[in-house]
Amino acid sequence: MKCMAAIANQLADAGHQVTYFQPFVVELFQNHDLIKNPNIKVIDFWHDEEGRKNLPSDGVLSDAWTSVKYQSDIGVKIFAPRVLHSAFQHMCRRMFEDKELHKMLKDQKFDVVLSETFDFCGLYLADYLEMPAIISVFTGSKLSAITDALGEPSFLHYYPSPSSNFGPKISLYDRMNNLWYKLLSTSAFGELFDRQYADISKIMNGTVRHWKPILGDVTYHFANSNPYLDFVVPTIPKVVPIGGYTMDYKQVPPVSKELDTILNLRPYNVFISYGTMVASKYMPDDYKHSMINLFKHNQNVTFLWKYEDAEEKYIKENIPENVHLSKWFPQQSLLADKRVNLFITHGGLGSTMELAYAAKTGIVTPLFAEQPSNAQMLARHGSVEVYSKHDIPNWKKQSDLLRKMLIDEK
Template identity: 30%
Template structure:
């Protein structure tokens, strides 16, 4: 009888198997690593064999612990040229400069140069790829922003490519697979507009979209095995069975999606784990001193220490005007002489952000609106003052504003005492912000299918079956005229015009005929 029970259980749960995944993650930006590392850990937790291939570009990320469950990590030391390219990027200028599509292009090209140099380094020494080739990977997960992954996939002979994106969407990804991404209804990756745009905003969004399409391209790369064979990025992207994007349908703008696009936004947030995190005595002491507490952090790519002094001084004055509120500010250097030794202001080069957001004693978050921070505060139900600096932060702030739990300020408002003070006062005292933030958190907690489940099920399906041409829509190959039915519109319009013309001629002829008859009868 016991054997029968065991057999029934095995039939019920089905066969168990492990698939081999390679997650390719160059170390150059914290939020991107965190996203890909969470994908790796989720697949490892599902019982699969995961290798995390992490070429180092910026050494400051070399010893950061991003992985928990995934133990097979392959680091690749950078060449001197690659390392120098990593440190050449300077984003602090965006504290005082606009970050339009045109102004942001040089930053994107800086990333492209890094990835191209990484490609050159790998081409020069294939030893690490030769070792990886022996592992017979079923699928490769990588970020679409890094074109180096395509020749790697071709060289390793991986049957399933799974492009991913640590941001909410990429218009080029959508266009390549035939997915609608009209700039009239969908804000671009770095747009400062929402989805309900005026004519002027739609025009700017469209121009920005066209500018990116025309001036941001992958550098040409050839096969590692055959230098005469050019890598076809577009074809390899189209043949990818699925794409994973860091967007959540209950948080982001609604938009038309193909089956290929899998939204796994929130995968990097483990709400249960966050709520179980223990704060150190230092932070417990701070939080228990006052009834209300505010966390200030502007992320890991642009530092608070680099903001204009006028911004720092305004923030300090605002903090000084709230003596009954504690402020914890992530600040990256020791010199805080501008802060007047305020008793309710506490600096730290690093803060346990997730543990603080999960703590009921934290009242609000002042943040740069990076997607990771926006997602974390949304899952934890914290009201926030959003101060986007550059890139997708502007779009993220607009996205969250739709849920009524936040206030958005321009970075230039950091020099305006009244604006900043009023925003902090409102977010701390008006209950509607807290209620809206908590409602969103509850919805994210109760979403029908978790991001983790979406990832694992689609990744397993892709690794098992490889390319899925049945998911490739015919519309992808249609011309602009056919897709937007311009030919149909012109054809029907011509018929209508001809018909109306004929009717007009008939009416005129008939009227003249009867007038002529009347004249003859008279």
């Protein structure tokens, strides 16, 4: 949502007439303020009663703190199509059943439609409505399932599997693992798109096209990849890397007066955010206990922790005074502030981009999906250390790494 909103804002700022159509697959995010340009026409689209009965819980990925299935090639193949299809299914059904929506969108006479590939429903709809030009967007970096359909060469052996070594450390096992990962990842997301196609084809009596020819016919494909940071892969002219388009540190506002005061309390400041998809409040108890020990044994550091429930009994009773909790922090403003010395992050692509553009050091603790690859991407530049989520209960190990990162000038 953040990435597509950034594209909408930039197009509107450049003088284009922009309509931002937002189907709320997860209604948790309905009260956002991501659309900045007042000239953008916003169309909200909501679940029907059946869809609301099947809304995914905000804790649907809570086991990502400990489970290996989200970073396993086989786990991706088994769980991704099932979990994501069930999350997308009802909104996609509603979008294709609503004939008034179709007429309204056709009447807008759009010149071009930009839609995300991760949930392919928007691209299915744009193609069905015969929009003049379609640009597919992947708000991640690489998605192997769409490579062949776009006409790109394979990035096998250029882009490592999340569990593979790369560079001088690469072995024959790693090369085999890269192949295994590509085959399973391609199959997993291909199955997801096929499931969506089957649902829509049934609703529309077979009048929709398959996702592969749709991708083959797109005018351009925008990839959220920055070639200066990312692993270099072979590509084609219609695949345009736009990584960094959400970054504009010239316009980042300073921190609030309250945060300004907090950042002056101690010699070191560490910002912690594990993102939105896997909430910190769902950490197992031993993880929370370890985090509190980490805080207590580093009293010369102020920790700003994005934590969703500051009133939770265990947290409220045990959190030390050098920790400040909030459901939300102005991430870019904090990373742009010179007093913030270190960022502990889950390694989502948005956070890794913001970390790199702010020229800050970080500890990346990947939880699921492409986050291990994002962590490796930054680690090879020497700006971050990768820390396993399974080592969070070892507070001494994390504390030693924290002190090394704060003190070591390299």
